[in-house]
Amino acid sequence: MSNQVESAGSLLSRESEIVQHPTLLRASIMETDFPAAHSTDSCWFAIDKDGRVGFFRTGEAGAYPQQCLFGEDADEVVTRLIEAIPAGESQVDRRGRLLPATEGGGMWHVFGSSEWPVIMFLDSLNPVQDALLTGRASEFKSREGFAILWRDLTQPEYDRYHQPGRGICRGCNWRFEDRANLARHGIYSFDTLGGNVTAYPYGLHELPTKPIHVDQLPPQIRDYVKLARFASLNFEEQPVFQPAEHLPCESHDGTYSDMEGVMRSVEDGQIVPEE
Amino acid sequence: MITLAGHTAAIRSVAYSPDGTQLASGSEDHTLRLWDLSGDVEPQVWPAFPTSVEAVAFTSDGLNLLAGSSAGPVVAFTKKLTKRPKWNVAMHRPGGVCSIAPVPGGTDVITAGWDREVRYWQSQKQKSKALCDPLEVAPSAMALAPAGDSLAIALGHVPKIVLVDMERHVLHGSLSLHEGSAFALAFSPNGSLLAAGDSLGRVWLWDTANPGKPRMLKGHTWTIYGLAFTPDGRRLVSAGADGTSRVWDIEAMRELHVFVWHKSWVTCLAMSPDGLTVATGSEDHTIAVWDMPE
Numbered sequence: 001m002s003n004q005v006e007s008a009g010s011l012l013s014r015e016s017e018i019v020q021h022p023t024l025l026r027a028s029i030m031e032t033d034f035p036a037a038h039s040t041d042s043c044w045f046a047i048d049k050d051g052r053v054g055f056f057r058t059g060e061a062g063a064y065p066q067q068c069l070f071g072e073d074a075d076e077v078v079t080r081l082i083e084a085i086p087a088g089e090s091q092v093d094r095r096g097r098l099l100p101a102t103e104g105g106g107m108w109h110v111f112g113s114s115e116w117p118v119i120m121f122l123d124s125l126n127p128v129q130d131a132l133l134t135g136r137a138s139e140f141k142s143r144e145g146f147a148i149l150w151r152d153l154t155q156p157e158y159d160r161y162h163q164p165g166r167g168i169c170r171g172c173n174w175r176f177e178d179r180a181n182l183a184r185h186g187i188y189s190f191d192t193l194g195g196n197v198t199a200y201p202y203g204l205h206e207l208p209t210k211p212i213h214v215d216q217l218p219p220q221i222r223d224y225v226k227l228a229r230f231a232s233l234n235f236e237e238q239p240v241f242q243p244a245e246h247l248p249c250e251s252h253d254g255t256y257s258d259m260e261g262v263m264r265s266v267e268d269g270q271i272v273p274e275e
Numbered sequence: 276m277i278t279l280a281g282h283t284a285a286i287r288s289v290a291y292s293p294d295g296t297q298l299a300s301g302s303e304d305h306t307l308r309l310w311d312l313s314g315d316v317e318p319q320v321w322p323a324f325p326t327s328v329e330a331v332a333f334t335s336d337g338l339n340l341l342a343g344s345s346a347g348p349v350v351a352f353t354k355k356l357t358k359r360p361k362w363n364v365a366m367h368r369p370g371g372v373c374s375i376a377p378v379p380g381g382t383d384v385i386t387a388g389w390d391r392e393v394r395y396w397q398s399q400k401q402k403s404k405a406l407c408d409p410l411e412v413a414p415s416a417m418a419l420a421p422a423g424d425s426l427a428i429a430l431g432h433v434p435k436i437v438l439v440d441m442e443r444h445v446l447h448g449s450l451s452l453h454e455g456s457a458f459a460l461a462f463s464p465n466g467s468l469l470a471a472g473d474s475l476g477r478v479w480l481w482d483t484a485n486p487g488k489p490r491m492l493k494g495h496t497w498t499i500y501g502l503a504f505t506p507d508g509r510r511l512v513s514a515g516a517d518g519t520s521r522v523w524d525i526e527a528m529r530e531l532h533v534f535v536w537h538k539s540w541v542t543c544l545a546m547s548p549d550g551l552t553v554a555t556g557s558e559d560h561t562i563a564v565w566d567m568p569e
Contacts, residue, residue, distance in 0.1 A: 049539075050497075050516070050518075050540065051516055051540055051558070084412075084431070084432055085432050086432060086433075210454075210455070210474075210475070212474070213474070213497060213498045213516040213540075215458075215498070215500060215516065215540070215542060215558075216415070216431070216432070216456075216458065216474060216498060218370060218389055218413065218431075219326070219327050219329055219345030219370075219371060219389070220345060220370070220371075223303065223326070223327060223345075
């Protein structure tokens with residue numbers, strides 16, 4: 001992925017119409033250190049049909065629009081947005097963690113640690129009441145059902161909620177708390193689903209309770225964020241989608257997995273024969 | 276309703292001339308357009324802005340049109356968009372111009388910029404000076420009271436509107452929205468009310484003489500980007516990110532009409548001087564000029 005980021009280059013120098021902006025982002029931003037700026041993965045921004053703002057993490061393999069605020073420029077905007085927009089509440093959506101066309105519903109079950117806490121989705125809080133009461137876990141706002149945040153989950157605890165046939169845990173994912181949480185600043189936060197090799201669809205990992213509208217942003221940021229627009233999508237209602245099905249995209253190997261799990265070429269959308 | 280088409284990107288600002296015969300529009304396509312509303316004359320276009328044209332305004336005497344861009348220049352024209360403008364001054368850098376408000380009864384205007392500065396422009400002399408201390412954060416909207424004695428400025432992403440005493444050039448008060456932030460402001464024609472449209476879709480109404488208990492109009496579902504009173508002060512028009520334009524009865528505090536004129540969200544709004552028509556600009560690249568209902 002790092003090669004892709006470098007080959008994509010700096011948006012500021014790539015897009016002639018953007019070079020015309022004389023007041024751009026770098027000057028006041030690069031002095032501010034921020035963990036996201038050093039990630040090996042990359043990120044990009046886009047808006048939906050109504051002007052909701054989405055932030056997308058590619059992971060190692062996610063496809064990204066040919067024209068979008070991408071990479072280091074996106075990192076700079078992340079920093080500015082966090083500075084400019086007061087933090088509010090965010091919530092999680094289990095549907096945004098489901099990789100479509102996958103056996104077992106596409107939900108992961110992962111083991112957490114103090115370094116990487118996990119979000120666990122449940123139909124009821126009853127099975128975890130003791131953990132909540134003792135502070136071993138804390139409730140997290142969820143759009144459907146319930147979600148709790150585990151820090152340093154032990155093996156016996158993990159086993160208790162994953163006993164075959166009991167169906168207590170409806171899926172658990174890591175929550176990378178060292179990363180910028182833009183959902184708290186009004187922005188829909190997407191991650192690629194699945195592994196690190198295939199350009200799978202993106203899922204809505206965290207969303208704001210009070211979303212910002214793109215025209216609330218300063219013009220310089222607004223104009224960049226609007227470079228990629230999903231004219232038929234509503235981030236609120238479609239928590240999983242494949243960007244390459246909506247906009248011309250690039251990916252590390254020129255392919256993506258569509259919503260049916262079929263591998264296609266980013267160039268023309270044609271099915272790529274399995275090797 | 277008539278649609279003014281020609282811009283190739285979102286409309287950022289619209290303003291009627293004081294005599295109501297012309298409409299100016301600024302767009303993300305980097306152009307300023309001047310539309311003749313009295314006939315079928317093609318609009319004049321001034322294409323030389325380096326970036327988005329964020330704010331447009333006529334001076335109160337109608338002799339000058341000013342436009343400000345997100346790259347900073349404030350450009351002034353006389354009645355026509357001549358190739359060479361009357362003047363062109365770089366200001367509000369970095370960040371550019373956010374809003375322009377004409378000062379009643381003359382040629383002066385006030386500009387607010389993303390650099391947090393508020394400046395008073397003597398249009399004839401092409402000079403400007405800081406009106407007050409820099410704002411604590413960049414502004415999101417501005418409105419000057421009809422008497423010219425008080426300036427309201429909404430602070431972006433902060434639930435606060437500050438009031439500037441125009442005689443002493445100092446901040447003399449503030450209004451709280453408790454949560455959210457305002458992106459549209461308008462004074463009623465007699466100055467007795469200040470309306471604010473916020474990021475949560477609420478319209479706040481303060482009695483300027485007794486602002487302690489604001490009233491609220493609810494109907495919009497997202498950020499309000501435009502507000503205007505009718506000249507008689509009995510109606511208020513609002514429009515915004517939910518794509519609707521709404522007409523409100525101020526005395527009864529109720530919604531009278533909801534219109535959807537555009538294919539996308541509404542970015543700006545202006546009321547004609549006679550109160551008979553409203554112009555709304557949109558992300559869909561068009562301006563709708565529509566009749567105010569009876």
